[in-house]
Amino acid sequence: EPEVTQTPSHQVTQMGQEVILRCVPISNHLYFYWYRQILGQKVEFLVSFYNNEISEKSEIFDDQFSVERPDGSNFTLKIRSTKLEDSAMYFCASLLRDGQTQYFGPGTRLLVL
């Protein structure tokens, strides 16, 4: 069964450093998402992406965040200057079309020191 993959599984970085989280969505899917889950809290929507542009973003998704689909397979989330509060599990998801299921990747656990 096709699945969403994410790399790395864990990343530790210093405050102020840039990080790029990578996702490979399911190959024929059209919509891509990033969510995050701070330890012990609920999963929160960050951004959705379709047709090479952002469809919607949350208040969390400020100028420090950006997303990109650099080629036909990868979908990346970049945090330009990480803060301690960016420490969280980041989930990528993809969707074929409306009325279908979003499939989640296994997550990247980011720790900012």
Place this chain on the structure above:
Amino acid sequence: AQSVTQPDIHITVSEGASLELRCNYSYGATPYLFWYVQSPGQGLQLLLKYFSGDTLVQGIKGFEAEFKRSQSSFNLRKPSVHWSDAAEYFCAVGARGGSNYKLTFGKGTLLTVNP
């Protein structure tokens, strides 16, 4: 804006007992509804979903949920819990915007299963 309430933060049941996890939502239209399960340190696994049609939906691992529009609820049930069901359960509503939807999650219910 849409929201999801899971009133029970933590539930403990004995193995073999029945289970019901509550979920209430707030959304201006008929929502897409989901239950996900998360084991410690793991990702999110879809248990079941409701998009339209029959309001009683069956999922994996013997779970089912019923959409009750009048109560704005989508409670998850299982007739007989197994020790391997111990995990955190998240209810989510899919709010449509344009040609797709984003998920809004509840805070989760942690399920402990006693032997």
